[in-house]
Amino acid sequence: MPSLGWVFVGAVLGFGRILHASPINERDHFSAADTITVDVCIVGGGATGTYSAVRLSQDLGKSVVVVEKEDILGGHTNTYVDPVTKAPIDYGVQAFHNLSVVTNFFARFNVPLTPVPLTTPFTTEYVDLTTGKVVAGYSPPDPTTALEAFAAQALKYPYLASGYNLPNPVPADLLLPFGDFITKYGIQDAVPTIFTFGHGVGDFLAVPTLYIFQNFGLPQLESLATASYLTTAHHDNSELYQKAAVLLGSSVLYKSTLVRAERHVNGLHHITVQTPDGLKLIKAKKLLMTIPPILENLTPFELDHHEHEVFKQWQYTTYYTGVVRNGAPVNISISNTATSSPLHIPTSPFVRNFDYSGIPNLHVFSTVSDCPQTLGQVEALIMGEISLCQTEGTFPAAAGAATIEAINNHTPIQMRVPAESISEGFYADLYALQGRHGTYWTGAAWAQDDSSLLWQFTEGILPLIIKAME
Numbered sequence: 122m123p124s125l126g127w128v129f130v131g132a133v134l135g136f137g138r139i140l141h142a143s144p145i146n147e148r149d150h151f152s153a154a155d156t157i158t159v160d161v162c163i164v165g166g167g168a169t170g171t172y173s174a175v176r177l178s179q180d181l182g183k184s185v186v187v188v189e190k191e192d193i194l195g196g197h198t199n200t201y202v203d204p205v206t207k208a209p210i211d212y213g214v215q216a217f218h219n220l221s222v223v224t225n226f227f228a229r230f231n232v233p234l235t236p237v238p239l240t241t242p243f244t245t246e247y248v249d250l251t252t253g254k255v256v257a258g259y260s261p262p263d264p265t266t267a268l269e270a271f272a273a274q275a276l277k278y279p280y281l282a283s284g285y286n287l288p289n290p291v292p293a294d295l296l297l298p299f300g301d302f303i304t305k306y307g308i309q310d311a312v313p314t315i316f317t318f319g320h321g322v323g324d325f326l327a328v329p330t331l332y333i334f335q336n337f338g339l340p341q342l343e344s345l346a347t348a349s350y351l352t353t354a355h356h357d358n359s360e361l362y363q364k365a366a367v368l369l370g371s372s373v374l375y376k377s378t379l380v381r382a383e384r385h386v387n388g389l390h391h392i393t394v395q396t397p398d399g400l401k402l403i404k405a406k407k408l409l410m411t412i413p414p415i416l417e418n419l420t421p422f423e424l425d426h427h428e429h430e431v432f433k434q435w436q437y438t439t440y441y442t443g444v445v446r447n448g449a450p451v452n453i454s455i456s457n458t459a460t461s462s463p464l465h466i467p468t469s470p471f472v473r474n475f476d477y478s479g480i481p482n483l484h485v486f487s488t489v490s491d492c493p494q495t496l497g498q499v500e501a502l503i504m505g506e507i508s509l510c511q512t513e514g515t516f517p518a519a520a521g522a523a524t525i526e527a528i529n530n531h532t533p534i535q536m537r538v539p540a541e542s543i544s545e546g547f548y549a550d551l552y553a554l555q556g557r558h559g560t561y562w563t564g565a566a567w568a569q570d571d572s573s574l575l576w577q578f579t580e581g582i583l584p585l586i587i588k589a590m591e
Contacts, residue, residue, distance in 0.1 A: 151402040158404045159184040161586060162392055165411035166373060167196020168214070168572040169563045169579050171365050172226065173409055174372065176583055179229075183587070186403055187373045188394055194373065195362035198572070201444045201527040203480050209357035210478045212442050212485045213529060218340055218573040219349040222580060230364040233354040239345070243477045246515075247458040247465075250472055253509035256458045259465070267311035268342070274306060275339050281331075282339050284568040284578055285548040291331075296540040299333045300326030300463065312464045320473050321535045321570070323438040323491045325466050329540045335569045336535070374401065379421040384408065384558040392421075407586050411564045413437070413533050428557070431550050435566070437536045439470075439490040441499045443528030447521045448507045449475040449484045455510075470494060472506050483526070493532075500525055536566040561586050 161177055163170050166189030177183040187194075199213030216237045217223045227234055247256045278295065280286050287295075294302060303309055303326075319336035322328045344350045353360055366373065374396050383391040392403040412418050414432050424432065449455045455475040459467045467473070470490035477484055488499050507523045510516040538547050555561055561582055568578035 151400070155400065156402045156404065157186050158389075159186045160405065160590060161185045161407045161409055162390065162403050162405035163187045163409045163411060164379065165189065165196070165564065166191070166194040166375075167411060167564070168198065169575050170409075170411035171195065171362055171369075172576050172579055173411065173563065173583065174369055175226075175229070175365055176579075177586075178369070178372065181583065181587055183590075185369075185372055186405070187369065188377050188379060188392075188403075189373055189375050190378050192375045193359075193362065194366050194369075195359055197442075197529075197531050198358050198362060199442060199527070199529045200357050200359035203483060206480055208480050209355070209359075210444055210480065210483060210485065211352070211356065211358045212444050212527065213531070214358055214572055216344075216350040216352050218344050218571075219347075219351055220573055220577065222576045223351065223573045226576065227353070227361060230361055230368075232361050232364065234351040235354040236348065237350040237352050239348055239350075241454070241477075243452050243454050243479075245454045245456055248455050248510065248515055249460045250455075250457045250467070250506040250510065251459065251461075253506070253511075253513035253515055255515055256460055256465075259458060261313040262310040264311045264314045267308040268314060270306055271308045271311050271315070272339075272342050275334060275342060278334060279339060281334050282569070282574065283581075284552075285335075286552070287331075287543070287548050289546065289549070291544050295329065295331040295334070296544055297330050298327050298540075299330045302330040302333075303464070309464060312466070316466060320487075320489055321438050321440055322537070323436075323469060323489065323535065326463060328537065329543060331543060332535060332537050338569070340569070340571070340574060377401075382421045384422065384560060390559060406559070406590055408560045409582075409586065410560060410562050413536060413564065414562065414566055415533055415536070425558070427550070428554060431547070431554065434538045434542050434547060435533070435536050436538060437533030439488075439492065439494045440531040440534040441488045441494075441496075441528055442531060443486055443503075444478070444526045445475065445484050445486055445503065445507070445523060446526050447482050447523045448486075448503075449477070449510075449516055451477070451481055453477060454484070470498075470502060472503055496528070496530065500528070534565070535570060555582070556585060556589060559589070 160183040163174050163185055166187045170187055171194045174185050174187050178185045197213045201210045201212055247259045249256055315337050316325060318341055319333050322332045374394060377394050377396040379392060380395050381393040389404045389406060390408050394401045394403060415435050416432055454477045457467045457471055457473055458465045462468055473487045473489055475484040475486050488502060511518055563579045563582050568575055
């Protein structure tokens with residue numbers, strides 16, 4: 122698992138005191154032009170940050186500023202536009218649940234939605250990418266009976282659809298390594314389907330079963346059973362965020378990062394931000410954090426003892442997605458199927474797939490690692506496995522060299538803690554941080570890493586912020 126580097130720069134400060142990473146003696150010297158005063162400062166412009174900014178500013182009557190490190194909104198929503206055909210390819214967020222929170226948000230921006238087909242016209246080949254060879258005689262089992270058994274277990278935990286409000290004691294099955302859960306309930310035939318949704322958990326067979334349900338639980342089972350998954354009619358999920366960016370305008374500080382922060386239990390937060398135009402001072406009544414709450418992301422703050430003790434426990438997966446040209450064969454998708462691993466689950470690090478995009482010579486891929494990886498290491502893994510498959514004759518030699526056309530780092534993904542921490546009340550401690558020091562939290566650490574469900578979770582946080590400002 123990744124080693125989470127951290128800086129602990131202070132102890133618990135008393136009620137009414139200021140929490141800050143370092144003295145900000147220059148804060149009174151910011152000009153009026155470099156000072157932004159708002160009701161809510163939102164850190165992160167991904168799915169939850171963008172959604173929160175729109176709801177707060179357009180529907181709830183609050184002024185906002187969004188601090189976003191990239192030059193676009195959308196977070197894990199990534200779209201590549203092929204320069205040859207001009208066709209878009211979504212290689213990040215793929216689909217949405219048919220929920221009112223989803224349809225209302227897309228309708229606000231006049232972005233039409235369409236059902237996602239459950240099958241494709243393309244062939245899937247099962248290849249062990251560590252050998253470059255097709256797995257002879259393999260075809261996935263019929264998952265129907267096993268999925269019914271899995272769904273029967275999922276029905277025991279309806280509360281998981283809304284986050285991590287776990288009972289005490291935590292049900293023992295949720296703490297089981299998922300490999301043991303598979304054996305206990307005889308659901309081996311459902312593993313390929315579950316892995317499609319849950320491969321981002323890292324060590325798939327060792328992770329607590331809780332995190333499998335949080336990737337493939339009741340919402341996903343229902344959307345599959347009813348064929349109700351949605352995507353944009355233009356097959357460009359980034360369209361939503363492009364239109365949100367226009368609406369939010371100068372309320373978003375792009376390519377900007379927090380430098381220092383003073384959090385006040387009472388009064389205004391003072392947040393110093395590095396922007397392309399220099400340092401800015403944000404004065405905000407409340408702070409909404411939507412970025413992953415790992416310690417390395419929180420160094421601008423002086424966390425109190427309770428915050429630090431919670432956030433230091435996170436583990437997570439290194440995860441990249443992208444588009445490759447001239448890799449796998451046209452009209453064929455490749456599923457990485459390990460011949461030497463239980464249930465054909467690849468071992469970390471691995472390329473999960475090369476899914477055919479429908480556009481000649483372009484495939485979408487994702488990579489998974491339990492340990493940190495650099496961009497160079499990920500690119501070497503992808504290109505090495507393509508080369509191996511070409512050497513073995515599994516992939517034909519393309520007319521042009523294989524190239525990675527687009528790649529994005531989604532790390533940290535599937536934030537999690539060990540079973541022991543779950544059992545000892547980690548999530549109760551995590552949720553108790555809402556509103557502490559005038560700071561509120563949303564994002565994939567707090568609920569299922571699924572845009573639709575994160576918007577639903579965020580709908581429960583926004584009223585807390587509004588009430589706190591009354």
